[in-house]
Every structure is written in structure tokens, then in C-alpha cells.
Amino acid sequence: MVAGAETVVTMLPKGAHVLSVWGELITSAKAGTLLIDCSTIDVASARKAHELAAGANCLSLDAPVSGGTGGASAGTLTFMAGGSDDAFARAKPVLEAMGKKIVHCGGNGAGQAAKICNNMILGISMIGVCEAFALGEKLGLTHQALFDVASTSSGQCWSINTYCPVPGPVPTSPANNDYKPGFAAALMLKDLKLAQEAALAAGAATPLGAEAAQLFDLFDKQGHGGRDFSAIIEMLRG
Amino acid sequence: MVAGAETVVTMLPKGAHVLSVWGELITSAKAGTLLIDCSTIDVASARKAHELAAGANCLSLDAPVSGGTGGASAGTLTFMAGGSDDAFARAKPVLEAMGKKIVHCGGNGAGQAAKICNNMILGISMIGVCEAFALGEKLGLTHQALFDVASTSSGQCWSINTYCPVPGPVPTSPANNDYKPGFAAALMLKDLKLAQEAALAAGAATPLGAEAAQLFDLFDKQGHGGRDFSAIIEMLRG
Amino acid sequence: MVAGAETVVTMLPKGAHVLSVWGELITSAKAGTLLIDCSTIDVASARKAHELAAGANCLSLDAPVSGGTGGASAGTLTFMAGGSDDAFARAKPVLEAMGKKIVHCGGNGAGQAAKICNNMILGISMIGVCEAFALGEKLGLTHQALFDVASTSSGQCWSINTYCPVPGPVPTSPANNDYKPGFAAALMLKDLKLAQEAALAAGAATPLGAEAAQLFDLFDKQGHGGRDFSAIIEMLRG
Amino acid sequence: MVAGAETVVTMLPKGAHVLSVWGELITSAKAGTLLIDCSTIDVASARKAHELAAGANCLSLDAPVSGGTGGASAGTLTFMAGGSDDAFARAKPVLEAMGKKIVHCGGNGAGQAAKICNNMILGISMIGVCEAFALGEKLGLTHQALFDVASTSSGQCWSINTYCPVPGPVPTSPANNDYKPGFAAALMLKDLKLAQEAALAAGAATPLGAEAAQLFDLFDKQGHGGRDFSAIIEMLRG
Incomplete structure (x- = not known):
């Protein structure tokens, strides 16, 4: 199936899966094939996947995506890409068909690096905003x-202005919908662990x-990973 | 001096100072005088100051300010006010002469509460952004x-979009000026301790x-409180 | 009742209670009365209580106790005392009737300081031991x-050798008794907050x-303060 | 050199080194050779090393050591061993020639698991003790x-009773010798990172x-890893 393809896109849970699938892909992919991995995985595995592709004379791009389920249905996903200029140029029209914003972050693994750095800011700022509301409540604010x-x-910050964790101020935020995701806590935990x-x-x-x-x-272990x-x-x- | 004044504004380092000064003010202030405290102090002292004022039939407002040295010179300070509707209505024109935005946050102490909650978000998100840049550097981003x-x-978030802690992306941020404040680390520490x-x-x-x-x-103890x-x-x- | 007493011992929940009770005690206590406070309270209030006593020419000692319910029934309580040499000398036989070990830690407030420093070590080391067991379980240890x-x-450390948080290795530890205290989590939280x-x-x-x-x-807020x-x-x- | 040996002991900085060296060892080791690795490395690599040995019909043991430079010269080292009962029985006399205490902690990797769990307790309790002394100093204790x-x-705990971080109470602790190790901060950091x-x-x-x-x-980044x-x-x- 892959043998005749010019571009192959993968999206898998973990680095080991990507390395396994790409390891098979390159046995049949012709030289010059473009491999795009849209998984969110660890930076080290992403770099190894690029090496696999290079060994088979394929172009490659790590291109994790952010925007959640809302972004996917609204077509407002952002792709953060890492790889060569050639690979990015070839991949750009493919990614533009799926997302609204495509950023070339640098060389191999830079897409994964940008995603975990961004989501680390997000995870931290969301807890910070939640702490501020919890403290404010106790102070009568x-x-x-x-x-x-x-x-x-x-x-x-995005965590308060766009995604406010208490109901009311931002009607579209999950807090107004009984914390139905949106972006599940288990996925945030995954990204924060990748960052660590x-x-x-x-x-x-x-x-x-x-x-x-x-x-x-701790929140996930209390059974709330799906919220x-x-x-x-x-x-x-x- | 205060005896004939209609409005008195104080701005002092700590809650104990405010209570001491207001304790003297009310001995000579006539009924109906408006006392505005623009200090950033602990919520408990702010509430006690309101009680002192009420006991002397004075109106009172806690109204800490944010915006730093830049905001003061540019006239873009924000005042967060706590107190009665009457006190706020009387104080508003006074505060509008000094700042750009005046928010009535609620009853006694609500101005202080809003400020420490906001600045707690700020202190957390700034460290989060700094961690993300420090991690990105190690990853070649x-x-x-x-x-x-x-x-x-x-x-x-404000910490990256407006006040980016590395030189370059936001030319006006202190990172481009050898981290000359701006908003000194010792003041951020003070606000975070008030929040705690x-x-x-x-x-x-x-x-x-x-x-x-x-x-x-820890940063302050290393001698960097003035940056x-x-x-x-x-x-x-x- | 206090008027004729040579020694008065108080044990109350908070600093404000101690200051209130001692404030009344000194109005009727004769000069030279010894006031011993065995409460665990904040250092600042303990020092104020000493000042109250000194103002009435009374001797005073802050003498919080550790050892929990087990120590009380077994007579193995430790008292950590702060105050003058004279006060300590007078108080020692009184405290020896209640506890096994009486330590003079220094001047006014030193008993409270020693207790919160000790219990901060205890709270930290207990969580550290719990984390080690939780990690070991995941690793098959x-x-x-x-x-x-x-x-x-x-x-x-005491948290593992004497008070092991998993059942088995130390048969007398609360882990073998469904975590019935012992030393309740809410009391540990109180001491850690005093330290903060x-x-x-x-x-x-x-x-x-x-x-x-x-x-x-967080543990207390989940409803486990009584364990x-x-x-x-x-x-x-x- | 290894070809005729009955027992080979390795001690290397990282898991990758151990896997590389054992990978070569097994090409020449005869069946039944006992491989003992005394490195402190990650649990995952330790388990892989056992698999390598098993594939060559060798016995194997992970046996990291604790006790520091003092323990080595005094002959009071502790070995924490993971592997089969047969491997442990064969290794015990070898290890007893080097250390005072030899503990069989469980199957493959259990020695590494025990060491990082123990040293995580140690790192946490040492900081806790240091915080308590630093707080006590501010309180006049x-x-x-x-x-x-x-x-x-x-x-x-060991961190205060045996290795007290301030000079005086325990004359043999490094605090009395300008914090010359002992157990270097960089090594503690290594173990805490393995635990993470x-x-x-x-x-x-x-x-x-x-x-x-x-x-x-942070301490290491300030240049103090060697202390x-x-x-x-x-x-x-x-």
C-alpha cells in the first residue's frame, strides 16, 4: 500500500509505535517518499524516526498537532513541524488541508519540542488560574x-481568557459543560510527562x-483522567 | 492637614503601616471623609483598616495598583478596588486621574484579593514560560x-506575549534591557508571600x-531581588 | 481560681485562644506565678504571651508536646520548652509528671520553634517514605x-523505622490498624501550616x-483529615 | 580475559555503558558465568542486561552499592541485589569481600529499584532537615x-542523626569539613533523576x-555539584 505513495501520515500513541511502523514503512517506501508523523511522542524517538527515514532516502517531518477535539471539527488545528526545509515545503500543502496554522519550528524533533514546551506552559498556567479562583473564592471574590x-x-492567558475553568465568564469553556473535554486531563498528563x-x-x-x-x-489517579x-x-x- | 480634606490617599509598604497611619488619620478626619489605600498589603489588614474607617464614619476603599514603573509613567495603571458602592463612586474620579482602568472587585478587601490572585497567576505563568524557554534551549528550539x-x-499569556523573558521576540520587554525592572523580583516575591x-x-x-x-x-536570596x-x-x- | 495558684497550665487550639486566656489569667495571678502553655501555636503568639506574663511579673514557658495519643497513654511524651532558665527550672518537675523527656530549647518561643521544625521534618520524611513505597510497588519491589x-x-528515619506507612514491617504502626491515628493528618496539616x-x-x-x-x-480536603x-x-x- | 572467568564484576556510569559492555562480554563468556553489575543505573537498562545474560546462559545480578567514599574505605558498604536465588547465592561471597551488608531485594532490577527508592528518601529527608535548620536559625533556635x-x-533520620548538615552536633559529618564529600551533590542528583x-x-x-x-x-547548576x-x-x- 505504501509502496506507491508519495506521502504517508502516521498518528500513533507512543514513540515505540512510531518507530515500529516507520521501521516497516521504509522497507517498502521508494526513495523520496515523505513521511509525516503527527503523533505527540517523546523528542528522542522522533529524532530516531527521522534517522530511519534518512537511512531509506525518505524525507520526514515530525508534526504534532494541537487544538483538541474542538479544533479538529472546526478546522482550526495548529501543526508544529520539525525537519528539513525540503520536507516542510513538501508537507505544507498536506498539513494545510487539515489545519489552519502550520509552523516550521526547526530541525528534526523541533515540532515535538515546541509542542511539549507550549503544553507545559498551558498545564502550568491552567493550574495557576485554578488556584487563583480557588483562593479568590475563599476570600469572597x-x-x-x-x-x-x-x-x-x-x-x-489562554487558560483564563479562552478556557476559563469556572462556569460563567467564558460561555464556551468546558467548565460550562460539566468539564466534558475539550482536552482531557489524561492527555495533559501525557504531555507533561513527555516534557519531564x-x-x-x-x-x-x-x-x-x-x-x-x-x-x-494525582488528579488522574483519582479517576478523573477522562474529564x-x-x-x-x-x-x-x- | 487631614482635618479639612475630603479624600486622603495612602500608599505604604505593609499592613501594619496602613493600620498605624489610618489609626491616626481617623482621630482628626471629619465624618464622611474618603480614605483610599493604594498599598499592596495583606487582606486581613485591609479589612481591619476598613473597620477603623467605619468606626469614624469615614468611607474607605482598598485600591492596590498594578502596571509597574512603566504603567505609572505611561498612565496605564490599573486600580483594583474593594469597598462599598458609595466609596467606589466617590473614589472613581480620583483614581481615574492616576490610572487608566478602575475595577470595582467587591466589598472590603476585594481589591487586595484580586491583586494577589492576579499576581499569583502572573508569577506562576512567568516561571512556566521561563522553564519552557530553558527546556527549549536544551532541545535546540x-x-x-x-x-x-x-x-x-x-x-x-502576558508573560510571553507582552513581557517575553528572553531578548528578541518582544523588543520592549526587560529581557532586552539587561532585566532592569519593570517589576522587580523582590516585589513579585512580596505579592506571592501575601498570597500564601x-x-x-x-x-x-x-x-x-x-x-x-x-x-x-531562592532567587531573591541569591541577591537578584532588584532585577x-x-x-x-x-x-x-x- | 487562678488567684492562689503557683502554676497554671494551658492547652488550647490556637494562638488567639492562648492570648485571650492568658490576658485574663494575669489580671488575677499574683506576681511570681508560673504560666505554662502546652498548646501548639504560632511562634509570634507564643512570644506575645510571654510578654503578657512578663508585664504581670509572672514566669512563663511555651512547652508544646509531641508523641501523639500513644505517647500520652504510655507516658512517653516529649515537651519542648522555651523561656527563661528560672521558668524552666520551676516548670521541669511539673512537666516531668506528664512526660518522659523535657528539653529546654531556648528563650521565648523556642519550644514552638523546635516543635514546628521537628514536625516539618516529620511531615516531609513521611511523604518521602510513602513515595518510595509507592514507587517500589510499581517497580515490583x-x-x-x-x-x-x-x-x-x-x-x-522515624517514618519508616518506627511508623512504617505500609502494613507488615512494623506491627505497631497505624498502617496495621487501618490508619486509625496515631497522629491525625489534620494535626500534621496544622503543624505544617504553622511552619509555613x-x-x-x-x-x-x-x-x-x-x-x-x-x-x-489536598489530602485533608479529600476528607481524610481524621485518619x-x-x-x-x-x-x-x- | 573474560573467557575463562567464573565471575565478572562491572561498575559503569550509565545504563548504555553496561548494555554495551555486557553485550560484548557474553560473546566470549562461557555458559554459567556470573555477571555482577555494581553500577547505579536505570531499572529498565538493568532488566535488559539481565536478558542479555540469560540469552547467553549466564547468571546475572544487579547489585548497586551505597555508603559513599567513607563506606568504601571503612569496608561498610551495602550492596542491594536483584536477580535469581542462584545468582545471589553465587555472588554473595564475592560481594561480602567488598561490603558489610548484602541484601537480596528481589528479581531482576530489584537492586536498582531498592537503591533509587532509598536514595529518594535520603535526598528528600536531607532537604527537609536543611529547611528545618534554616527556619530554626531565623527563629533564633x-x-x-x-x-x-x-x-x-x-x-x-540518617540525615540529621548521622550526617547532620550543620557543623557541631555530629563531628564526623561533612558540614564540619567544609562540605567536602562524602556523597557529592551531583551523585545525589543522578540518583534522584533515575528515580524520576x-x-x-x-x-x-x-x-x-x-x-x-x-x-x-538548581544547586548543581550553580556550580556546587562537587560538594x-x-x-x-x-x-x-x-
């Missing part, structure tokens, strides 16, 4: 008042990223 | 690439807020 | 094997102490 | 007073272990 201040000043793996291997200090991973792990990640405010409240 | 992705997707005091007293769980306070404390708070990226890098 | 190694080498209050006021960096307080807060504090291993396991 | 209380009550890698892979929640790893990483790990108290003090 209404949700709307905190939203009005923070969303228009230095506390503004990369940080441990690369020697980067990420204290809040480490703690955010632990908190989503939207903004529901972690309930663990903070008790 | 350029600053511009991470900025391009995060500032336009779910990682977007309030959380301990009120019984709110704020794990990332607690850790952010500890990290800025912009975004310079904490250098502690993460070592 | 038996409880007994980890106990045999850690209790006899550099991992040894003192650290914030004194300017000490205590990153693990802060996190331990947050974790016991032994070693039951926090269940939150880690999920 | 002498080192000796805190030592006298904690070393004899529920705060007791194992926890991420196995799905264990270890919030204090994660934070301890981050703190030793004894108890010197981390200086980072807390600033």
Missing part, C-alpha cells in the same frame, strides 16, 4: 470580578513543570 | 520558534503558588 | 525488601515544607 | 537545640521526589 481583572491585565522525560534527558530545570505533572498525576483538564480546580477545592 | 508557537496558541499568607489563613490549596513563592525567594522578575530564567539555566 | 534496605541504611506561617514571616525558604503542607491540605497522617500513601497511589 | 529535639524524637525516570515510566506519583530532584538540579549534598543548606539560606 466573585468569579466574574477575578476574571474581569486578570483577563485584562498581567494575569491574562525530555527535561531529565536534556538536563533542564523545570520545577513548576515537574509539579504540574505530579498534580495531574477536561480544567476540572483540576475541583481537586484543589476538595 | 530557537527562542523565536517557541515564541511563534506559544504566543499564538494555548500557551499564550492569605491562602494559609483562608484554607485554600495553592501548590504552584507556594512553589513559585519559594523559587522567587526584573523575568530574570528568574537565569536561575533555571544556572 | 516488596514492602519488606524496601524496609530491610532503607531502615538499616541512609534512608532510615513562621517561614513566611521570618523569611526562610522551605520548598519541601511548603509542598508537604499543600499535599496534606493517621501516614495514610497519605493512599492519595499517592490513587 | 540554636543548631544544638534543634538537633537535641529532632534526633531523639519523630524527626530523627523510573516513576515517569512506571506511573508512580512522587511529588517531593520530583521537587528534590529540581532543587539539586557534599548536605551543602544544599547554603542554597536555602542564600
